[in-house]
Amino acid sequence: MAAFVGLFRRDLRLAFRQGGDSGLVLGFFVLAVVLFPLGVGPEPAVLQRIGPGIVWVAALFAALLSLDRLFEADYQDGGLDLLELSSLPLELAVLAKCAAHWVATGLPLALISPLLAFLLGLDRAAILILCASLLLGTPALSLIGSVAAALVLGARRQGVVLSILVLPLDIPPLVFGAGAVEASVAGMGARAYLLILAALSLAALALCPWASAAALRQALE
């Protein structure tokens, strides 16, 4: 337990320090969303229609930005050896790193999303649902991303390979995340969508640490 907490806190420290991943990811997210009204024009009807999708796609790219560093630094400097030889099973080490990644990226994205949704002209109910969908769905992004980040260790052009691996796997959270807001706007109720999002995150929580740990062991040999 001490090892789990220690690893979680160290990764969090690194993310928020160093002029940090966390700030960069948040900055990218805000900029990407703000660019859309400039590109597609300021008509409120259009922005309200595509707003939830924009926020979710931007969140997906933003989470992707920091994923290639999830294991890479530890792989390069020998820290991964220490993780494997520690008192913590590698699966739990992956979980600690994913939790830190989520707190440093997914959580800030979800918390700032109401502001961006407001800028895009979404109404209050839609804003709440969007924020809830991001809170429930972003853990899945971190967990799914960890598998890909572990698989590409040692590969060339990692960032590109990582995107190609991760983006298709991120389609279900995207569909149900943006869908939740649209359903609530259409008056159908977002409950089912949010429950599916939560289920996706739970499934990722149960499966991804094993897959990531297996990929990391492969990279260690």
Added chain:
Amino acid sequence: MKGSNGPRVRGAAALTGLDRNLIAEDLACRRGERLVFAGVSFRLSEGGALLLTGSNGSGKTSLLRLLATLIPPAGGRLFWGVASFDADVAAYRAALQYIGHQDAVKPGLTTRETLLFWAALRGVGAGRRLSLLEEALATFALEAVADWPCRWLSAGQRRRLALTRLVAAPAPIWLLDEPTSTLDRDNQLRLERLISEHRRLGGRVIIATHVPIDVAAAEVIPLDSFVASLDHAAVG
């Protein structure tokens, strides 16, 4: 900081597995298609030291990583006590402190944070971590840089920081990969003193090196003479 006058003795007394010998029989290692070495046997008993020597690429690091369970042996057997090491890998790993040739130092953390994290990762209890920390910093004279971010440390200081793991997270078997690279003369002496103290208390140490290091009564394994020939290709 109670009991700071003798934490190392206390630390060593708390170690388990001190009495178990490490015995290798006919170890072989394969990296990709290439058989790196074969037929390596040794017996490392209480207080024993083993020096792995050989030219670059002769498999010193591979043998250390194999002993650290980071790569599986291609042949032969490794015993820890009476049982094979993989009978209880977790316990065997807990008995090891592996210092690879990379330092695993994060530029964004301070020296103190780095050491506390390493100790936590090894499952050292929170109270003991702090008392061991001060001793660890003192062992390699790192007190002055304890609160510096590691990006300010020189290569030698980073190496010393990596080596302080030996004190911050005590373990009966030390596996050291080129521990003296980038160390100056004073710090090499500190390391040699630390090793002899560890052995005096019953600890074991295996060192891969191509530079001379003063370790008394160490058994030497010249890996160049175990480079796999065709006769050994059948192993594994």
